Amino acid sequence: MYKFNWLLNIYKRLLYLILCLLLCCVATAQIQFFHNESKASIKSSLILAYADSSVKMDIERYAQIKTNMQPLNSGKFNLSYKNEMLWLYVPVTAVEGYSSFTNIMLRNPHLNNLHVWMFENDSLVKTFAPTGDHLPFATRTLRYADFVFPIPEQNKNKLAFLILLDKRNEQLNVPVHFVTEDGFSSYNRRKNLLAGLMSGLGLFLSLFTFFLFYAMREKLYVYYSLYVLMVFFYIFSDYGYSFMYLFPNHPLPADFTRPLSISLASPLYMLFAITLLNIKKHLPTHYKWVAGFVIFYLSCLVISVFVIPNTGKVRIVLVWLMQIFQNTGAIIILITAIAALRKKIPYAAYIICTSIVLLFAFFVFMQYVSGFITDTFLTRNMMNIGFATEVSILAFVLTLRFKKYKEQSEQLLRTTNLQQEQIFQNISNYQEKEMQRYSSLLHDSVGARLSAIRLNLESLNRKLPEAQLAKSIGDIGDLANDVRQFSHSLSPVLLQKKGLIGAIKEITDTVNDSKELYIQFESIGSLQKVSFRYELMLYNILQELIQNILKHAQATEVIIQLILEKELIYLFVEDNGKGFNHLSIKEGLGFSQIQQLVTFVKGSLTIDAKEGHGCKVTLEFPVLPDETNHPTTYR
Structure with missing residues (x-):
């Protein structure tokens, strides 16, 4: 309630200030x-x-x-x-x-x-x-x-x-x-020089704003570029050059463009200011006042467009109203910027400065027009100089803002690169553990079976029955299949050669050929591949899940769904096995390693399992910014 009363008092003072400005700007011929x-x-x-x-x-x-x-x-x-x-x-x-x-x-x-x-x-x-x-x-x-x-x-x-x-x-x-001839030449040189400087500044700021908009794609830069266009078109028209060069045979548009451009500049400045300060988020009450005033102002302007070309009392009233509205808008933004400064919102001080520059320029110019101050080169061009100063300050603000954005982007890139190095390190550690596990399997399983086969073959010298020979041959075939599966699991060459989707299909085909389990694999999304780091991580995680299902789940069917999008990777695995209590996940199931990897890429892992109802594993994580722009990085 206190803040609302403070705001109401500020707007009351605003009305008094407008009246004072009008009293100070009594105009005569x-x-x-x-x-x-x-x-x-x-x-x-x-x-x-x-x-x-x-x-x-x-x-x-x-x-x-x-x-x-x-x-x-x-x-x-x-x-x-x-x-x-x-x-x-x-x-x-x-x-x-x-x-x-x-x-x-x-x-x-x-x-x-x-x-x-x-x-x-x-x-x-x-x-x-x-x-x-x-x-x-x-x-x-x-x-x-x-x-x-x-x-x-x-x-x-x-x-x-x-x-x-x-x-x-x-x-x-x-x-x-x-x-005199010399005096006339001197006057025209000074006027043309000032007009040229203004036009050059307007062109530079337009190109500068286009560059910023191309880099950041924010509507803030659209408001600024349109504001610059309106301001410098007003200055161009005020010097009489729009009639001279653009509409020499059409007096009506030449006469109309000057008041229209300056009238459109005011709401564009207000929209720029509230967008720059993010008033909608930080000062919602002020935002409602400003937005309401802009809508009211534009409504009056639309009505004026159809009446202002005519002469008479209606034109006089509309001209006065538009002048009052323009200065009211500057004062409203000034008050809003002061409130923003109290909340330590960035760039509020610059908006205060530009609003004061506008109001001061208008006050001095009206004093000159009314004859209260001397007619000099400075006073007669005060409005144009004020506008040029204001848009230059705003351009400086946009430069600071863009510089800050670049610094934040560079910091984010450094953080992202560090995160990726951590991810790669953890994947490497995970691979090392997997190598140790497979080494143990080769030693305990393949090595033991080779020893048994060797003994059986040695016993052939004793002319053992033919059934024992057939058994040894069968054991050799089984061992060959095991070795082939282990080699596929251990070698990233398969992943590099066939890509993530091809490598997963190789795994599922191998499992399906064994007749122990049927895996249905589906890949959708706008991408066919992502960074090799992500592919290696997904490949290892999927291997771990399939091994768990083969060893522990007693499942007959598995569904695997992979979605690769520009900003998101999604993996879903479901089996119809015996399930387990997900509240007491055992370390041996490998979920802790998977959870650690997912945590490092700021993703999420969901496990939905019940005893007797199978298991569903859902994994999703965002693709980091530089990975999106450079999908083949580190390949």
């Missing part, structure tokens, strides 16, 4: 003037402005509202998120140092509609083609992402520009630059 990239000294009383709710965008409309235009310094023109456009009348002489610039640039590639006229002594001398991102890119006067208009050198002190800016129902921010 920002019309600022620059000489190259430095703030220009202007005579604002000479610059006239008028907010117009009309839909007419021609010079005749200017004639109608000309007398209503007011000096720009008479007050701020708050046009952001309003259904109005702005007329600006800018004499060249209003800008100090006007004689040195050659172009006028409007540094906002996302103006919906832009009309520019040039006057000389109040006489219209040039009408530039209507342009804007609601018109094909070819309408730009010069082929740049920003809007650039050349200024003639002659009679410059008599020139004035009439500019009509239309960005209805959206944030209006228009820095007007009077640039």
Whole structure:
């Protein structure tokens, strides 16, 4: 209950923080003037402005509202998120140092509609083609992402520009630059350099994530790669390059991709964060909050997709809601990461860092847009720099995670190799004991019988009856069969030559030919062979079980089933003999050696036996990882 109250209090503070962010981000129409990239000294009383709710965008409309235009310094023109456009009348002489610039640039590639006229002594001398991102890119006067208009050198002190800016129902921010040729070149170099660095970083991180996904096959890397794609597509679109290079003849998708990509980035970041921290397992309550918010967010986004291309109040509400949701999502992840840090969940500190970077970048950028802080190269690119910093930190986290995974894999491989060496050593010890047992059998059985036959053959000199001769010949035949069975049991050459399944069939055929016992053998599974170590162990275990049945079970039928799969080996042996009490297994039956071998390969051995009801032996164990990848190792 205490933890739930703590979580509830955190989310209450979250709402207060969102309100504070909104209060700090009051947006107005920002019309600022620059000489190259430095703030220009202007005579604002000479610059006239008028907010117009009309839909007419021609010079005749200017004639109608000309007398209503007011000096720009008479007050701020708050046009952001309003259904109005702005007329600006800018004499060249209003800008100090006007004689040195050659172009006028409007540094906002996302103006919906832009009309520019040039006057000389109040006489219209040039009408530039209507342009804007609601018109094909070819309408730009010069082929740049920003809007650039050349200024003639002659009679410059008599020139004035009439500019009509239309960005209805959206944030209006228009820095007007009077640039020289060198200043314009310098600005474009810096912008293209930053865009190139961002694009290169996005390409590198995409390839890097693809490599990690190929190595680990986790959906975490899918979330990250999609997030990187959305972030850098937003940056690419924010600089105006998506319209310039991807959709030059299709203004609607060019206008739509920027808000859509940034809207999709937020839930992808949240999914990445909760997957990285494994919140579902460690913080199930937080997981429910985050998952519920993501579902709600995506639902609102789907609805917005069908409405946001239109203009009007609905668009304004949706734009504001998506901005609130995006920042709410970052704060929710920040709170969740703090809770994860308290539980010492790995990488929580990095998620806290990236969330703070996002919120700080958004706050500074909105302060810049609202005019509360100076327009500089850093502040105007703060959101893009914040995104690039964040995805770089997350890439570093993935690198650490992958490094840790490799170290754990190498440690597991070392442990596995050690286990295999132990298994091989125990199999060798087991084989040595078997050799001793067979040596004893050869000495006690074969040796004794050979001695008896020798005596019988020596007695032939005394011309003993023919029945005794026939008996000696029969004993020699039986002894030959025993020796052949012993040789098959002792030699791994048979196993190497015919494989596990072939060697088992050799044993069962030999037993079936003796007519003492009938063995039904069945082999199934996706594999025909496994590592020789496993084959040798299975072969020895099966030999031991068959010997036990022949010696002790008094059975007439046996069923053997072997299953070889990529990750599992299964052996089942059942006989119809007299059975025994499995609670008092005798050492002589060999089950202790079998149990020891099975233990070393982390398998399981089950013995189901009752007196008078036969015996069932089930053995299964996993195939070790490197054995799966290298089935012929040590062969």
